Amino acid sequence: MKADHKELVDRIVGGDRQAFEELIRRFKRKIYSVAFKMLGNHLDADEVTQETFVRIYERRKELKSVKYLPGFILRIATNYSIDLIRRRQKGFVSVDDLVYLPDVQTELAGRITSPEQGVKDTEIMTAVKMAIQKLPPRQKLAIILHDIEGYSKAEIADALQCPQATVRSNLHIARSKLKKWLAKEFK
Amino acid sequence: MTCNRAKFLFDDYLFNRLDPETTAALEEHLRTCATCRDALENEKALVGLVQADRTPEPGDEYWGSLEKVILARTVRRIEPAAVETDISKGSRWRTLLNYVVPLAASIALLAGALTDLGLKPRGTAVSDLSVLGAETGIASDAEALCLNVQIKSHLLGSVIMSPPGSAGRGIKVSQMTIIKDVPDEHEK
Numbered sequence: 423m424k425a426d427h428k429e430l431v432d433r434i435v436g437g438d439r440q441a442f443e444e445l446i447r448r449f450k451r452k453i454y455s456v457a458f459k460m461l462g463n464h465l466d467a468d469e470v471t472q473e474t475f476v477r478i479y480e481r482r483k484e485l486k487s488v489k490y491l492p493g494f495i496l497r498i499a500t501n502y503s504i505d506l507i508r509r510r511q512k513g514f515v516s517v518d519d520l521v522y523l524p525d526v527q528t529e530l531a532g533r534i535t536s537p538e539q540g541v542k543d544t545e546i547m548t549a550v551k552m553a554i555q556k557l558p559p560r561q562k563l564a565i566i567l568h569d570i571e572g573y574s575k576a577e578i579a580d581a582l583q584c585p586q587a588t589v590r591s592n593l594h595i596a597r598s599k600l601k602k603w604l605a606k607e608f609k
Numbered sequence: 610m611t612c613n614r615a616k617f618l619f620d621d622y623l624f625n626r627l628d629p630e631t632t633a634a635l636e637e638h639l640r641t642c643a644t645c646r647d648a649l650e651n652e653k654a655l656v657g658l659v660q661a662d663r664t665p666e667p668g669d670e671y672w673g674s675l676e677k678v679i680l681a682r683t684v685r686r687i688e689p690a691a692v693e694t695d696i697s698k699g700s701r702w703r704t705l706l707n708y709v710v711p712l713a714a715s716i717a718l719l720a721g722a723l724t725d726l727g728l729k730p731r732g733t734a735v736s737d738l739s740v741l742g743a744e745t746g747i748a749s750d751a752e753a754l755c756l757n758v759q760i761k762s763h764l765l766g767s768v769i770m771s772p773p774g775s776a777g778r779g780i781k782v783s784q785m786t787i788i789k790d791v792p793d794e795h796e797k
Binding site: 439442443446447450451454455458459464467468471472473475476479480546547550551554565568569570572574575590593597600601604 | 620626651655656658659660662667671672676678680682683686
């Protein structure tokens with residue numbers, strides 16, 4: 423654990439309220455960002471952000487044995503996000519249920535040659551957002567944490583408590599689904 | 610390097626997580642393999658799109674209040690006993706204010722009303738006022754004294770039960786002054 427994180431953790435475990443506030447300040451934006459991308463709306467992202475910190479405080483004794491603090495926090499946030507998704511998922515259609523079209527070639531490379539151009543295309547961006555939201559929770563998390571938030575596979579594996587190979591697999595499947603779905607959308 | 614190995618490395622290559630030797634080997638493969646070049650471009654485009662999906666910023670007001678909200682929620686969850694104790698203390702004070710004070714006021718009003726209706730026990734008052742009447746020289750014979758004392762016992766009782774400084778007390782005192790004149794006329 424980083425030195426500044428370690429000192430903070432020691433103080434939180436000792437019941438220092440100001441240290442807990444400092445923890446909130448350090449990680450609230452990161453948690454909110456991940457939660458918003460996972461759940462797609464402010465209310466749920468806010469709920470995940472609040473509940474994550476409450477649960478961290480509840481489990482503050484465990485913090486001493488944590489090797490990677492951001493991973494521990496991320497685990498709590500993502501687990502709760504997945505819980506919420508599963509609760510709200512009734513009625514939604516997963517990409518898994520979409521018809522697989524083997525002949526459809528991915529046209530993304532031809533249509534979008536750089537991220538900058540992609541940002542300008544709201545139609546495509548809306549489709550990308552929708553596609554991400556339709557991914558199963560674990561695959562969605564892999565995409566969000568790896569591609570958007572910039573976590574390494576090792577960090578994600580630590581957060582999700584699974585082997586790196588699983589993270590890699592989830593990432594690969596998620597990207598394949600996104601490509602297929604978007605190719606179908608813009609054919 | 611095989612195509613499968615190259616594709617396995619795409620992720621780390623896109624995020625600059627490969628060591629220089631592996632990077633050089635992959636780039637060498639890409640120069641000679643058009644299929645892998647296309648696949649990499651495809652991957653890069655998708656990652657670019659996903660990264661372009663930015664989270665809307667909730668604003669300073671939200672971030673400013675969030676810490677307080679989390680702390681309050683934490684206290685409610687973690688230390689319900691403390692919150693309960695605070696609530697209990699508050700409840701006790703509220704109970705006192707809501708019940709004891711109105712009860713005390715009601716008792717005082719009831720007592721005042723009973724006195725005004727002349728229900729105060731007269732036996733004691735008569736003996737006290739007999740002395741008072743004698744000292745003031747209002748009654749010169751027993752009959753007059755008895756009549757006078759009966760009237761005064763009612764009035765003095767009202768005076769005693771009236772709050773200090775109230776209009777009721779002033780009126781009763783003035784009535785007592787008038788009564789003081791009654792025996793004088795009777796003596797004549």
